[in-house]
Amino acid sequence: MKRLGKFYSWEAYSDNIAIKKCDKSVFVSSGTAVPIGIRWFFGVDALNLGEKVNIELLYENKKYKARISKESIKTARTRLFWMADLSKKFHSIYHYGMNYPSLKFKKLSSMLYEIEMIDLEKVNYDGNGNFRSEIYDKEGKKKLIYTTKYERNKKNREKAIVLHGTKCMICGFDFEEKYGEYGKDFIEVHHIKPLSNMKNEEVINPETDLVCVCPNCHRMIHRKRDSVLSIEELKKIIKNNSVK
Structure with missing residues (x-):
């Protein structure tokens, strides 16, 4: 019998949308139980003991046998x-102690179901088969980081600017030319030999x-730390x- 609502870790939202609330087993095993109340969604109400029904799951635009x-x-x-x-796909996103997402099933046909990992706390169901994002990811949390900072000599920077000027020695960009008085005398100074490579202080x-x-x-010079x-x-x- 077709019924909407919650059935253990599953919930049927409509004729073509059902959601499984995941736990660790979904990520480390190769399947999940389908309770009696949700069997209609997969068309297996009358499944006999030992009988199998083959379907396909569409995940990230790729079909998988199930x-x-x-x-x-x-x-x-x-x-x-x-x-x-x-299973390998799911296992690759599993992390111990994670807050498990939910697995949304969208019925495309009796043999094909599109699946998607969603966070039910960050979406709202609009009643028409769509889950829309209502909460955006947050930024700005304070985090204490311990690191090593290499001291730079201000006098060396000033001497470099006197010797080399304020035009970029790589691309030729001139801040005063681009921004006028506001950009005058602005430039960054780069150590040809990174300070982090020095074992001790050097002249x-x-x-x-x-x-x-x-x-x-x-930034491009230092884009890759190991190179x-x-x-x-x-x-x-x-x-x-360069454009020719």
Whole structure:
């Protein structure tokens, strides 16, 4: 019999929408129980003991094989099983102690169901088969971080600017030219040899060890922590990607 509402960890919202509230087993096993009250959703009300119905689950635009079957005489439970490839997908997003999302099933046909992981606390059901986001992810939580900070000498920075000027030595960007008086004298100073690579304090020569660069080029130099670009490498990248 077709009924809407909650049935253990499942809830039927409409003829074509049902949601399974997940627990650890969904992420570390290959299936989940289908209670009596939700069997109609999968069209298996009259499933006989030992009988199997093959279906497909559409997850992230890819189809996965699955089946629904009734187990032994002892339990007579109906269960939904999915294949190992989908199990690996689910297992990859499982983290111990996580707040488990819910698994939304949308019936596309009697043999095909689109599935999606959703957070029921962050969506509202509009009554027409759609779950709409009402809560946005938060930012701004304070977090205490311990790190190592390498001290820079202000005098070396000033000398580098006197020697090299305030035009980016990689791309040629000039802040005064672009922003007028507001951008005058603005530039960043980059250590050719990263301070983090120094085992001890070293004498820095502003003429040979420092370069003046714009923030864009500076960020690109340090974009990958394990592969800091040289000035010439970044110049080459810019040259190779310039519009001709």
